[in-house]
Amino acid sequence: MKANRGQIERALDAPTPDIRLFLLHGPDESGSRALAERLARAMGADAERIDLDGSAVARDPALLADEAASMSLFGGPRHIRLKISGDEALDAIEALLEAEQAGNPVVAVAGALKGTSKLLKRALAAANVMAFASYVPEGADADRMAMALARDSGLRMTADVARRVVDATGGDRALLTREIEKLALYVDAAPERPGEIGHDALDAVGVDSGDGDLSRLVDGVMSGQPDAAVRELERLAVEGIEGMPLIRAVLRRIFTLMPLRSEIDGGASVDDVMASSGKALFWKEKLVISRQVRRWDSPRLAIAQSRLLEAERQLKSAGTAGPILVAAELVAISRVAARLR
Structure with missing residues (x-):
């Protein structure tokens, strides 16, 4: 589903199990990364962060769902940061959304996705995804x-x-x-x-x-x-x-x-x-x-x-x-x- 700035910030600051994926896209990648850091702060300094990229999950579409369902090696909180550039992670994200369980939140940081992007359409249609587009602020903003x-x-x-x-x-x-x-x-x-x-x-x-x-x-x-x-x-x-x-x-x-x-x-x-x-x-x-x-x-x-x-x-x-x-x-x-x- 599409989120406004207030909704995405509140959700990242206090993640809940009903949202499995935060899709942060748009031309302002610095803004998307800053939003992703809000989840990292919410998870705590001792949380384990797993970094994945689009090519890795494209080769192994089950990897993302597996990581989201896995326990931390140290028994503490865990979250996943996924860097993508387009639809290469579509199958992996589909598997994540359809998995029986996924206890660890996932943030996907993408660039400017086209309106025709299958990944973007899937994210906007899913109730367990929050999607937000960041744009470079201008003028008084x-x-x-x-x-x-x-x-x-x-x-x-x-x-x-x-x-x-x-x-x-x-x-x-x-x-x-x-x-x-x-x-x-x-x-x-x-x-x-x-x-x-x-x-x-x-x-x-x-x-x-x-x-x-x-x-x-x-x-x-x-x-x-x-x-x-x-x-x-x-x-x-x-x-x-x-x-x-x-x-x-x-x-x-x-x-x-x-x-x-x-x-x-x-x-x-x-x-x-x-x-x-x-x-x-x-x-x-x-x-x-x-x-x-x-x-x-x-x-x-x-x-x-x-x-x-x-x-x-x-x-x-x-x-x-x-x-x-x-x-x-x-x-x-x-x-x-x-x-x-």
């Missing part, structure tokens, strides 16, 4: 996610600080979590020992300039610096940061520029528009954004947005070049920007 992650680490941050962290990480949950952990260490904060962070802490930790930062890539793309964009793409690829986070980071900048450019098209000056933006823009970014809003007109921003959304769609589709396609599209947009004046 991304800011709220950053503030919620900060609260979990004992940090208090204002909306403009949250937006700056989101912009630097492209809204990717894994990168956000890493940056927030660094900030919590810097101010010695913890859930039982809350602390507050501002822009000075972000400057000190280097949220906008350290490893994994996406702002330099965004500026290289939108400021028409293809060589800089290529260097950043290569650096980020070495760190394992490719694909969706890069698209989201550049899209966020486009979404920032669009309303500003619309005001200019309506007759306002660039200086007036930037002055009226107030705290909606981080002060260190105002100069580069003012240059970009001069460079890009509304029709070209709309085209760039459309091209990135199409790249996102193709990235989610099986059999595409994935990160290579995304990198090529970002460089192409940067070259277009270089020709704009």
Whole structure:
């Protein structure tokens, strides 16, 4: 059955025997993994976790049901984490759902499953399955996610600080979590020992300039610096940061520029528009954004947005070049920007 966020979180936090499988799918795999960790915490630090992948259960469809019914070697709680990419685990999951008993909960973490997926259809139709799709949060939703992650680490941050962290990480949950952990260490904060962070802490930790930062890539793309964009793409690829986070980071900048450019098209000056933006823009970014809003007109921003959304769609589709396609599209947009004046 299909679950909403509140339902899936409550079920993972307190698993019951009537739900044998949690299917976590969708384009935001970081979000799916974060949900899977809720079950791990609910089972306890001493619980035994069994990791399986799609290829293993495809070769032996009975393996998943056997593991779900097995006792822990140490007599304590036990749970199974299954990593899949499509329908390769359908027979194994069918066996799990139809087994006489399955005392250990199973979490299957999948990517973006197509609507035609037999596995997804089976999960949505089953009463003993909860299925939830995670999508990369955008705009205010991304800011709220950053503030919620900060609260979990004992940090208090204002909306403009949250937006700056989101912009630097492209809204990717894994990168956000890493940056927030660094900030919590810097101010010695913890859930039982809350602390507050501002822009000075972000400057000190280097949220906008350290490893994994996406702002330099965004500026290289939108400021028409293809060589800089290529260097950043290569650096980020070495760190394992490719694909969706890069698209989201550049899209966020486009979404920032669009309303500003619309005001200019309506007759306002660039200086007036930037002055009226107030705290909606981080002060260190105002100069580069003012240059970009001069460079890009509304029709070209709309085209760039459309091209990135199409790249996102193709990235989610099986059999595409994935990160290579995304990198090529970002460089192409940067070259277009270089020709704009």
